[in-house]
Amino acid sequence: MEYNIQIEQKILEKGHTQMEVDSCHSAIECQIKHRDIYLPSQYASISKEARSMKPYNVHFLNYDFFFDFSKSLMYDSIRPGRVANDPVVTDIRALLYEPEGLIKYKLSYNDDYVLLPKRPKPRSILPKPKLYQSRIPISQIKWNHLQELKRVIPSDCHSFYDGLPHK
Template identity: 55%
Template sequence: MCYWFDESNSTLEASVFASCLVDHSEKVLSQKLLPVILYSDGCCAQNRNATLSNALLRLAIEKNIVITQKYLEKGHTHMECDSVHSAIECKLKGKEIFLPQQYMAISKIARSDPMPYEARYLDYNFFTDFSKELIYKSIRPGKKTGDPVVTDIRMLEYRPNGTIWYKVDFDNELQPLPHRPTPINNIKQINGLQKLYAARIPITKRKYQDLQDLNSVLPPSCLSFYDDLPHSNR
């Protein structure tokens, strides 16, 4: 599944990545409720933060399943999904791109065997704000100086009883995070959380003007997209 959006519909913050991951996980779980194992690289902004962990914990509670998130070791971070980027880049060669939505269309035909990729183009209404009403304020596996920090985590396990367990070494036993979670009966469901954005995000006036300068080389059918972009006045 490939998620696409332009910067008038979203920024790059933890709730954005969490919204995409939860959306895809819900789709998989709607077919069959089974324990989920996720493999993530070590990027803290995307995959190793309290916002994403709380989103996955809410999902584990709602679906009454265990979700396990494993982090790849340094030097061993190549994943099967990396080939998606390569396949899309190859398909883009020689193509004329006038609108962001065209990237979504190309991703769908970037692979045929064993099946085409799925792709969605997202607008600002899609994203949920998972950074508020946190069950766990922190996912650091320690409290005092010298204790393990977030980047030491090798595995997190999200349990339907509302707790998060962790490992800092794959050979260790799971331990509960040393932080008190919010009681489950006080937890809002995912669909009860606020949206991340109330409207499209304005781009700068300078960027808007630069895009307008491209009008002479754009097909007439594409002009309305750039004319309608929200922008600031300074």
């Protein structure tokens, strides 16, 4: 809406999917096999190494990357039906997002787009608030278990586990 563009989203059918990203995941999995990983940051390094000729771009995301869109949803649901035996979300094969905020759907790739039967709510496209104000704490039990694992983790990695926020 902000850029006044139309976006078409096609949903692949279960069992009939093959995406370029599948080869990325496979390459990364091959690099991870038989390696000791002690820190989340090691996954980023390994992901970059997974393709030697042209390394993958890896972006570190922190808690402050995420925005809270919950208050700005124009639709409560994208379910195309209203009652039992009507189409459900998993029946949708394509969505078309119009610049005005309307959403259209297809149940088959060969169908024409149909407007969702839900009425959109007026919403602002103003900047959204951050979803998190600080790092998300883990439970005390999980933190304790991670502390126990430090016996088998190199000591130069201990500070990461010590610094995890916990309740």
